[in-house]
Amino acid sequence: MIIFPCSKAPRYRPFLRVVFLLICILLIDPSWSLAQEDLTESWFNPNRVNMLVFLVFFFGVIIYFIRRAKKGKSLFIRRIAGLDAIEEAVGRATEMGRPVLFVPGIEDVNQIQTVAAMIILGNVAKMVAGYDIPLFVPICRPFVVPVAEERVKEGYASAGRPDAYNRDNVRYISDEQFAYAAGVQGIMLRDKPMANLLFGSFFAESLMLAETGFLTGAIQVAGTANIHQLPFFVVACDYTIIGEELFATSAYLSKEPKLLGSLKGSDLAKAVIMGILALGAILVSFGVIEFKNWFFIQ
Amino acid sequence: MGTAELIWNGVAAFLVLCIYSFLYKDNPFYKFAEHLVVGVSAGYFAMILYYNAFLPKLIHPLLAGQWWYIIPGILGLLMWARFSRKYQWLSRPTLGFVIGSGAGVAIPLYLQNYVIRQVHATMLPVGFTSWPLITNLLIIIMVFCSLTYFYFSKQHKGAFGAAATFGIWTLMIGFGAGFGMTVMGRVALLAERVVFLRDYFAELLSALF
């Protein structure tokens, strides 16, 4: 780390290091290696040097900020509005004594969005635990069932109400998208949940769920990173958590300050990306395309 | 259309009408169709996994002497430890495998497709001299402001807040456009269903009279 130039203002140090690193790579690898040769026998794909640089940089900043947070340095993160929306919806359901419905999307647990949804689910379970209202979790992929069961059980336990956990409320419905949607609609219509929380990876069924939920008069909060479904959630739900906010909400809810470090890390990455974008656009405008080409991935 | 097909298609037409009855309100016909679709599709997926995963991906390789397929077999069997309260924890290595490999595959792909490729595509020549250049500038400004909206380390106040607001406007225009583009595809699905019903009833009438 000594070889990196250090600025006097420590805030900018990581940023400068990255820029320095990028310049170094650009100097070391001037061919931008758009090589087309047969790589089936080699152990490293030189066309992907740029990816490696970004990956190392991104992992670096995230781990750096998480370690900073671990040391107890306070990191400012603005209040995420989605959190209030979830709390408000659950609050209304408890006031009315009506159930809460949590829909974790239709993709398997190896999808990161589903993992984020599971983190949120544990915290929703904790909120609900004290009020003796059921928390329904309909599930589309069998692999998500054990994870959801564990999260709900743990949430109830950490709220001091392990007895309130009802195993029958975490329900596998169907792997088939529209059969699943039909099953969830059934719960919405007949159990009349007051709060519908839709978090995870959704596809065409998004609007079916959100419209049926509206029909039953529930407060609906939805969150997904699937861009094609966001318009429907925005139109039909009371509050929509957009894209990265889903992951931010899960990081915030996990209540461990060190995990918030990752948010800082991805913020820094965004700042770097904006810088690169601006630089790239200016260079391209002046006819210098080498910088842009370096970002080309084969 | 023969009699058998007329009857089978009649079943299909009846089920279609059962589902549409939901639009008026929840009713026994819809409930019937709903439970039927859940049951049938659960059975359908069991088939698909049995014939397309279990047999060709596990049993056939094992029978062909590819012993290393015993590993996923064991990982899979460990999942069944969930049936026992005492040995539930045995399913965790399998969870670790599925989640870990999922995350590992996703990381480089997300970075490649959704970050670097997008950054590369957004580095457009800008200027004020021609309409395409101005449009490019607009694209970059919009991407910038929308990214600002997703920035969590700073309060949305002042100039920063203004940028984030412009960002949210951009997102809203995008959502509106996405909504408008989708209508056609959804209506196409409905049209297909209506044509199915129309043709069926035409056939039925000509068969009866």
Add this chain to the structure above:
Amino acid sequence: MRREIPIAICFLFGISFILEYFIPHEGVLSIFETIRQWAIIVIAFAYVLGIANLLRINYHVVQRKQRDWPYKIILMASLFFMITVGIVFDILGVGLGGIGEGTIFGWVYYHAQYPLQSTMFALLAFFIASAAFRAFRIRTFQASLLAVTALFVMIGRVPVGESLWAGFPDFTEWIMNVPQLAGKRAIMIGAALGAISTALKVLTGLERTYLGGE
């Protein structure tokens, strides 16, 4: 140990798949392809858990004669029926067993499952209309942007749009290529960064809630 080993496995496979991205070696790629197939096998095993969950819950409803219990019998019966004609008939060598065209399974697929699914899907045409009617009100500036853009694009997508104003197709295309594209890119970039950082926390065991309590 009950937590460390799963986390170690998670880390190991995760890192290997990241490395795989950078290794073009044919032999290595084929090994990883095999491992990817394992995930499908494991999921097939997990499906038994799903079916068990489905049966347990519906059986409880029937046993306790809770609301709508007769429908749950239909659900379970149709499930058993499909499995019987799909697997049991095939194993026993009964005619019309197995899957594919010309089997009982195939008939049920084409005359029950396919129409049911595609009709569910087609309900969206109605939902999209009612959502548009309810939500596209010029209440706030943001809501207006949403509504007006949707309206313009909808008009631009049908042939009538062009006869109203010749510029409609170009205008729609501009909306798609500039603000829509820019917004989408920003969401993509942000969401991908969020996903990657969550994935990284999962791989390194910093985020281990998915494993559940002790």
Add this chain to the structure above:
Amino acid sequence: MSFYERMMNLDRRWVYLVIGVVVVVTAIWSFAVPMYVTPEARSVYDFVDGLVPGEVLMIGVDYAPEVMAELHPMTYAITRQCFAKDAKLLLCCLHQNGPGMVEQVIAQVAEEYDKVNGIDYVYLGYKPYPAITILAMGQNFRIPFPEDYYGTPLDSLPMMRNMTNFDNVKAIINISGGSGTEYWINYANGRYNAKLAIGVTGVMTADYYPFLQSGQIFGLIGGMKGAAEYEYLAEKAGYISREKDQLWASKSMPIQTTTHIVIILFIVIGNVGYFMSKRKK
């Protein structure tokens, strides 16, 4: 409740009823819709139209029966046009639920035009993992597909004799209802510089304009409307005909038009109600 408030809070079931009635009525009594052809659809058409007898066009069909309504018309129209021009056709399918469907199309159209399997067209069949399959085809079609769909070795098919990889086809048209298109763009075009056009569902259309802009694809047929535009051009040139019931997307256009108008009217009604009732307060 005042008239305007009632207008604003109209029960959703009225919306459903009107939509349903309009769709059914238009399905029974159809009418002609004026057609405007977008340049991105026309460029695909013009390209296929410019094929010289003997040249090979490749079609990659990657969709399942669920999206047939939007995509099948494109596959049919292009296949017919191609055979009418006496060009040769190479097909493959990279979606697991698609192979049988593609076989149906090609068998039917080949019969219409008296085309012979193996001489005028070759259907390679299905292979999983589109990315890997496309990359391999870029090297040699025989790597992923040593045999065609019917089990004949490629080397014994006359049409394949002088064909190695994408260099031997004039262009590739990918008709897709899913993520397969990305792979065709990234690998077939990006890696092997194959000339590529795509036909996708309406929902996906928006995602692919950037590639058109960057020149990675030379044409784009977008959803039901794109299919109808293509059919319109093909009908005008006489490749397909209304009498033989070969126009499907076009048949759905009246339904699209009336439904869109109804939805727009509802939005307007809602807003008028909203404004007027606000004004009264």
